[in-house]
Amino acid sequence: MIRIECVTYSYSEGISALDGVDLEIGDSELLAIVGENGAGKTTLVKHLNGLLKPQHGRVLVEGIDTRETTVATLARKVGLVFQNPDHMLFAETVEKELAFALTNFGVPPEEIAKKVEWALIEFSLSNYRDRSPFTLSGGEKKRVSLASVLCYGPKIIVLDEPTTGQDNLQKTRLASTLTRLNRQGETVIVVTHDIEFVADFIPRVVVMSKGRVIADGPTEEILVRKDIMDASSILPPQLAELSWEIGLNTPSINTAMIVEEIRHMLGRTNK
Amino acid sequence: MKVFRAFEYRRGTTILHRVDPRSKLVYLILFTVLTVYFTRLLALLLVFLSFLPMVYIGKISARWKQSLRGSLFFIVFIFIFNFIPTAYLSGNIYGAAISAIAMSLRFLNLISVFSIFFLTTSPEDLTQSMVQLKIPYDYALTFNMAMRFVPTLSREAQYIMDAQRSRGLEMEKGNFISRIRNYIPVLIPLIISSFRRAELVADAMESRAFGASKKRTSLYILKMGRRDLLFITVALASSLALFAVNLFL
Numbered sequence A: 001m002i003r004i005e006c007v008t009y010s011y012s013e014g015i016s017a018l019d020g021v022d023l024e025i026g027d028s029e030l031l032a033i034v035g036e037n038g039a040g041k042t043t044l045v046k047h048l049n050g051l052l053k054p055q056h057g058r059v060l061v062e063g064i065d066t067r068e069t070t071v072a073t074l075a076r077k078v079g080l081v082f083q084n085p086d087h088m089l090f091a092e093t094v095e096k097e098l099a100f101a102l103t104n105f106g107v108p109p110e111e112i113a114k115k116v117e118w119a120l121i122e123f124s125l126s127n128y129r130d131r132s133p134f135t136l137s138g139g140e141k142k143r144v145s146l147a148s149v150l151c152y153g154p155k156i157i158v159l160d161e162p163t164t165g166q167d168n169l170q171k172t173r174l175a176s177t178l179t180r181l182n183r184q185g186e187t188v189i190v191v192t193h194d195i196e197f198v199a200d201f202i203p204r205v206v207v208m209s210k211g212r213v214i215a216d217g218p219t220e221e222i223l224v225r226k227d228i229m230d231a232s233s234i235l236p237p238q239l240a241e242l243s244w245e246i247g248l249n250t251p252s253i254n255t256a257m258i259v260e261e262i263r264h265m266l267g268r269t270n271k
Numbered sequence B: 001m002k003v004f005r006a007f008e009y010r011r012g013t014t015i016l017h018r019v020d021p022r023s024k025l026v027y028l029i030l031f032t033v034l035t036v037y038f039t040r041l042l043a044l045l046l047v048f049l050s051f052l053p054m055v056y057i058g059k060i061s062a063r064w065k066q067s068l069r070g071s072l073f074f075i076v077f078i079f080i081f082n083f084i085p086t087a088y089l090s091g092n093i094y095g096a097a098i099s100a101i102a103m104s105l106r107f108l109n110l111i112s113v114f115s116i117f118f119l120t121t122s123p124e125d126l127t128q129s130m131v132q133l134k135i136p137y138d139y140a141l142t143f144n145m146a147m148r149f150v151p152t153l154s155r156e157a158q159y160i161m162d163a164q165r166s167r168g169l170e171m172e173k174g175n176f177i178s179r180i181r182n183y184i185p186v187l188i189p190l191i192i193s194s195f196r197r198a199e200l201v202a203d204a205m206e207s208r209a210f211g212a213s214k215k216r217t218s219l220y221i222l223k224m225g226r227r228d229l230l231f232i233t234v235a236l237a238s239s240l241a242l243f244a245v246n247l248f249l
């Protein structure tokens, strides 16, 4: 359970990156945070493991105020994967890279081996086990960075733009990994610009714009709202656009529902 | 990392900002030499005091103080590593303390004089003045770009530290040796990304035809004026005075 209460944050005087954000995230939720460039998404997620502390308001992670604890303590609960894998990778081999966090947390060696093995398979990295992370392609590096956090099994997983540079196969794989972890009880928060990914796999969406949360709710309700999509410079899902274009009574992002609705309309005009 | 930010140039209109970079270079060299040459605590203290009016005139006291605060770690380091061996070898604790303080002050003076120079000199003017001093443009530009990337680098270091701390790295954990080792996961990505950036910048410059014409011309030419004559005179006079005082101390 995460509670974000009226949090404000500014990097320098006068320009606020977060401007009074309220958000509640329950246990084992799967949700996306979307919004324009500079909306404050990265700033917000850096509050979740205490890298940034709120200047006003507070952030509670499982009842603990982030100001009263350390990043190292919170990091065990909250696994944060950043946008840019180049800011993370440093080890000689992919395998050692994956073991880094586990070693920091003092996990016993046999268990480290087991968890690294799991992550190598889960993120299709087994072939790269002994390769230097620096020799990998952009998408592969991204996967190593994801694996290096997910491998230690944090209860709350926060991913900043996990789908950038991933081909469709890897995206689907990522989605199924996330869905599975979520079903096993983990909270998964995905920051992304990939709206189709959200539409396909993520049930709840939080829309941010200019440091505020401007909408929050079930994905199929939020992504079909043209006003919200425009306000936060989001390219709406193609199905939503199709629904608007046809003029459906209840626009949708679900193929089956759209087909149903069209059938319904056609039936009416035929009569 | 704040220590870098304290060298970032901010536009300003004080006389110190308007003096030709070459005049300030004279000042920089004079006071660097004095600082390195002086060994006595009192002389170094006088040099330090001479920076105060400069900082005041240039309206850079906030950033200058930041640079001093940022170098606190190094100063403590320098003090300890001068004090302990000297005290141990000579057995004279008082003398060792004085000379260790002098060494720390010397470092403080160097930071100050460089910070006064860079805080009030725009990188473009600096490059231009180097070119006018007949330094080949390639070198002048390299220098300029190195300065330009310092803040970028410090921001990048921050991002990397954030990423590694999120994976449970505790920078302040352990004894002296393991603290240094804690920096490896930060330094490696930083170094690699700097190399990569350098390569990218080189590619980007070549694709925009850098070096296509042999002879470059400049839109602005820096000229020395009366202001500069005055500035250099004051710099020379005060450093001679300091030098003389040091002789008779």
Ligand SMILES: Nc1ncnc2c1ncn2[C@@H]1O[C@H](COP(=O)(O)OP(=O)(O)OP(=O)(O)O)[C@@H](O)[C@H]1O
Residues within 6 Å of the ligand: A011, A012, A016, A017, A035, A036, A037, A038, A039, A040, A041, A042, A043, A044, B155
């Ligand atoms: N390290 C920093 N120093 C100063 N300002 C910053 C810093 N990081 C972010 N900002 C500013 O804070 C605001 C919010 O940035 P943030 O990175 O949270 O946006 P974002 O929603 O993650 O955007 P993007 O989609 O581009 O990743 C922006 O206006 C940005 O310029």
Ligand SMILES: [Mg+2]
Residues within 6 Å of the ligand: A041, A042, A043, A083, A160
């Ligand atoms: Mg971001």
